[in-house]
Amino acid sequence: MKAYEKLLLENKAWAKEKIEDDDQFFERLANLQTPEFLWIGCSDSRVPANEITGTKPGEIFVHRNIANMVVNTDLNLLSVLQYAVEVLKVKHIIVCGHYGCGGVKAAMTNHHYGIINKWLRNIKDVYRFHREEVDDIKTEEARLNRMVELNVQEQVMNLAKTSIVQKAWKHAQLPHIHGWVYDLHDGIIKPVFEMLAGTHIDPIYEFDDL
Numbered sequence: 001m002k003a004y005e006k007l008l009l010e011n012k013a014w015a016k017e018k019i020e021d022d023d024q025f026f027e028r029l030a031n032l033q034t035p036e037f038l039w040i041g042c043s044d045s046r047v048p049a050n051e052i053t054g055t056k057p058g059e060i061f062v063h064r065n066i067a068n069m070v071v072n073t074d075l076n077l078l079s080v081l082q083y084a085v086e087v088l089k090v091k092h093i094i095v096c097g098h099y100g101c102g103g104v105k106a107a108m109t110n111h112h113y114g115i116i117n118k119w120l121r122n123i124k125d126v127y128r129f130h131r132e133e134v135d136d137i138k139t140e141e142a143r144l145n146r147m148v149e150l151n152v153q154e155q156v157m158n159l160a161k162t163s164i165v166q167k168a169w170k171h172a173q174l175p176h177i178h179g180w181v182y183d184l185h186d187g188i189i190k191p192v193f194e195m196l197a198g199t200h201i202d203p204i205y206e207f208d209d210l
């Protein structure tokens with residue numbers, strides 16, 4: 001059997017098991033999704049949102065990209081964000097990075113990676129904002145770990161800078177935004193930063209008339 005054929009076989013077994021547990025499972029989910037959470041995570045195959053949080057289909061709306069970035073010109077991210085906030089009305093947005101992130105590591109080198117350089121540039125900017133703190137850290141591993149945490153923090157703040165989030169904060173006092181980091185070595189998620197709905201942001205990023 002080819003590797004990809006195994007996926008289809010596993011899928012059949014999974015669907016059968018779900019129906020055996022709850023014969024309305026698919027019918028219910030097909031009619032409605034009401035997730036409380038939007039997850040913005042890294043594309044890394046070792047950080048699957050549902051599995052590491054013990055959540056089921058229908059519970060988390062997911063967007064993943066390299067190094068869990070919130071880039072204000074990224075139509076994909078912005079579309080996901082608008083739909084999650086304005087239609088699904090999620091109560092929480094989670095930006096989840098992970099230690100050992102290849103995207104963060106690559107951004108901290110001077111290597112030319114081709115088109116991905118353009119994406120990683122956003123992480124180099126995070127380093128520039130926090131250069132003093134990061135340069136003071138003794139080992140490379142600790143520096144990269146801190147960069148992962150600071151990157152998550154910056155992406156949480158980037159969410160708060162969007163008109164989508166500001167509008168929701170003003171009218172619904174939701175969603176709260178959480179910055180987390182997952183540790184590949186023990187499977188534990190560490191909360192590192194948080195912006196509850198209505199948190200004050202730098203006035204230059206505030207919009208009138210939302």
Ligand code: CO
Pocket residue numbers: 042043044066067068098100101102103104
């Ligand atoms: Co990563």
